[in-house]
Amino acid sequence: MNVYTTDKIRNVVLLGHGGCGKTSLVEAMAYLAGLTTRMGKVADGNTISDFDEEEITRKFSIHTSLIPIPWKDTKINILDTPGYFDFVGETEEAVSAADAAIIVVSGKAGVETGTKKAWELCEKYHLPRMVFVTEMDIDNASFRQVVTDLQELYGKKIAPFHLPIRENGEFIGYVNVVQQKAKRWNAKGEVEHFEMPEYSKENLGICRDVLLESVAETSEEFMDRYFEGDEFSEDEIRQALRVNVGDGSMVPVMMGSNLMARGMYTLMTDIVKYFPSPDKRTCTGINVKSNEVFQADYDFSKSKSAYVFKTIVDPFIGKYSLIKVNSGVIKTDDLLYNYHRDFEEKAGRIYIxxxxxxxxxxxxxxxxxxxxxxxxxxxxxxxxSTRANPVAYLRTAISRPYVNLRYKARNKGDEDKISQAIQKLLQEDLTLANINDSENGQTLLYGMGEQHLEIVASTLLNKYKVAIDLMRPRVAFRETLRKKVDVEYKYKKQSGGHGQYGHVKMTFEPSGDLDTPYVFEQCVVGGAVPKNFFPAVEKGIMESVKKGPLAAYPVTGVKAVLYDGSYHPVDSSEMAFKTAAMQAFRKGFMDASPVLLEPIASLKVVVPENYTGDIMGDLNKRRGRVMGMVPTENGYQEITADIPYLELYGYNTRLRSMTSGSGTFSYEFARYEQAPDEIAKQQIEERASKLVDMEET
Structure with missing residues (x-):
């Protein structure tokens, strides 16, 4: 591929709901640009974008794909993103590298949750955008309904550029609202002018008024002329569009058919015409040597610097770091300094x-x-950047994963291979986390949803040839006591030669601090227990609280006081006193009204206002306590609640189901509370075998 200068580059991210037609739009654009001789299909698994084995099998995008498309003298870098919410990290990475966005909407399905989320991302990153309505070849697709819904959501900045023309239910052409001309496709796929149908003229008038009103909103002069009934020229309209599409104050709505490759020519022409080249965008970093702002602004004449927005690690094609050049010109074999790692990397070969x-x-x-x-x-x-001019750019904020599942190697001996494979996946996917929960004897995978984690397991099997089984995670319960008890235990053992003797008198009571496993004190008088055995007694308590006698969960909030006992000058030992303390703890704990404590999370749920009733009702069913609700931006409400960790399992799926995917949640550990009797009983029964193992050891 040719080398393109900054002004001849357009970086465009495709956003939209899952299944709206982003990948097939890329196919149509690539075909029209002459990159391919035939269009691939998602159903056939032969598209340019969806090349991963999991994507081919599942028929939807999982990773962001980069597809550079040459169009006339310009290169359009298309970033095709997944539409499903489990892969939002891929989308966030792509948006950070884009200078503009196309929000793809299915003419059949209309505006969906993914459409609104795409808009919110564009707002967050201040991206100019267009809306492209696909599937106009389908009989029940409604361009008018999409435009109406968008205008209700986002107001007068929505400006329809086209109107579809149908004959006998077939999508045969369109009306260009700016030019007020009708065009149709001939048998060769070329566009030719023809007489506008009468039924289109009324709709043209409506859309033209909307477009002109949007243009009028762009300046006081235009507004005055609009109210005076003055007509804008085509050049004036296009000039207004260039300015206002670029700053996001106007959003063109276009349409076409991906399968018939209709509408792509106009789309790509308008991308070049209305979307900004990178040098029209701002980009700033920090010169970490001088601590001053580095105004990169995609200026080729400045010191070279780049940002790594995505990593691909594949056992077949190797590791690639996808970069956006923020300043200068990066050439083969350049030495690039990574300030974060204090390391110079040799660029080697450069790829598209x-x-x-x-x-x-x-x-x-x-x-x-x-x-x-x-x-x-x-x-x-x-x-x-360069060592002489080290630059650091603000890191992209990637969504944090909250859904977790426990996993185990299916085959013994595969643990190391699994660990290495997961490390490679972690380099690719910043919304994936691997946590070793040694306290509960489990390893957890965190992701954006259950489907995300299932695909990780499938990738490990198919790509790295190691199998894992995913299971419900264990919840970290605790044990504590509720009253004070006085316990005496004498450990005495004789087996020829020196025996074992340790005798303790102790009290156990609630310490009042559930964040600390135990507090140990001694008030022995008269040397009943020599001082050199105090550490052994404490060690016995320390080991005892690791697995409590109620359900083999860690113990917390216990105060242990050694106040008396006795010893044997020959047979007493540290081991004997440690054992005596452990047995005293076990006996005393069970006599002190022991209870199970369950972890409570502080939960935040952000949903559109019309779903708040359903959300609070569901939280009540999950033993949650709603603490409050505050409005946030875009008509959303943030509900805060306390909820047991046990009830968070499966919550992600339920929340998405209730809110059509628009709801999000986050949580953090709050405290421990006494578990209800039925929950405690169930846990004690399930953990009975672990208590037997403890007693045997």
């Missing part, structure tokens, strides 16, 4: 990626997107 295919290029200009292979220490969200 098209799906899973790579093509070598000699250099990348500021604003361009490409890939560097086999960087040693650099990871996603790192910055690269």
């Amino acid at each position: 990626m098209r799906g899973n295919k790579v093509e070598e290029v000699p250099e990348l200009h500021a604003g361009d997107i490409g890939a560097l292979a086999k960087l040693q220490k650099t990871v996603t969200t790192d910055s690269l």
Whole structure:
């Protein structure tokens, strides 16, 4: 592929609900641009974007794909993102590298939750955007309904550019609202002018008024002329569009058919015409040497710097770090300094990626997107620059995972292979976490949803040839006591030669501090127990609280006081007193009204206002206590509640079901509370075998 200068580059991210047609839109664009000789289909598993085995099998995008499309003298870097919410991290990475967005909407399904989330992402990153309505070849697709719904949501900035024309239920052409001309596709797929149907003229008038009103909103002069009934020229309209699409104050709505490759020519032409090149965008970092702002602004004449927005690690194609050049020109074999790792990386060869295919290029200009292979220490969200002018850019905020499942190796001996494979997946996926919960004897995978974790397991099997089984995670219960008890235990053992003798008198009571397992004190007088055995007694308590006698859960909030006992000058030993203390603890704990404590989470649920009643009702069923509700931006409400960790299992799926995917949640540990009797009984029964093991040991 040719080398493109900054002004000839457009970085465009495709956003939208799952299944709206993003991947098939890329196919149509690539076909029209001459990159392919035939269009692939998602159903056939032969698209440029969805090349991963899991994507081919499941028929939807899991990873962001980079597809550079040459259009006339410009390169359009298309970032095709997943639409399903489990893969939001991929979308967030892609948006951080984009200069504009196309929000794809199915003309059949209309505006969906993913459409609104796409809009919110564009608002967050201040991205200019267009809306492209797909599936206009389907008989019940409604462009008008999509435009109406968008205008209800986002107001007068929604500006329809086109109107579909149908004959006998077939999508045959469109009306260009700016030009007020009708066009149709001929048998060769070329566009030709024809007489506008009468039924289109009324709709044109409506859309034209909406468009002109949007144009009028852009300046006081235009507003005055609009109210005076003055007509805008086509050049004035297009000039207003260039300015206002670029700053996001106007959002064109276009349409077409992906399967018939209709509407893509106009779309790509308008991408070049209305979307900004990178040099029209701002980009700032910090010069970490001088601690001053570095105004990169995609200026090719400045010191070279880049941002790593995504990493691909594949056992077949290797490791690639996808970069966006923020300033300067990066060339083959450049030395690039990673300030975060204090390490110089050799760029080696520079690549352009098209799906899973790579093509070598000699250099990348500021604003361009490409890939560097086999960087040693650099990871996603790192910055690269020169040692003489070290620059750090703000790291992309990636969603934090809250859904977790326990996993085990299916085959013994695979643990190391699984660990290595998961480490590679963690480099690729920042919304994946691997946590070793030694306290509960489990290893946890955290992700954005159950489907996300299932795909991780499937990837491990198919790509890395190791199998794991996913299971419900164990919840970290605790044990404590509720009253004070006085206990005496004498450990005496004789087996020839020196025997074992340890005798303790102790009290156990609640310490009042559930954050600390135990507090140990002694008030022995008269040397009944020599001081050199005090540490042994405490060690016995320390080991006892690791697994309590009620259900083999860790004990917390206990105050143990050694106040008396006796010893034998020959047979007493540290081991004997440790054992005596452990037995005294076991006996005393069970006599002190022991209870199970369950962990309570402080939960935050953010949902559209119309779902709040359903959410609070569901939380009540899950033993949650709603603590409050405050409005947030975009008509959402944040509900705060205390809820047992045990009830969080499966909550992600339920929340998405109740809110059509629009709700999100987060939580953190709050405290421990006494578990209800039925929960405690169930846990004690389930853990009975562990108590037997303890007694045997």
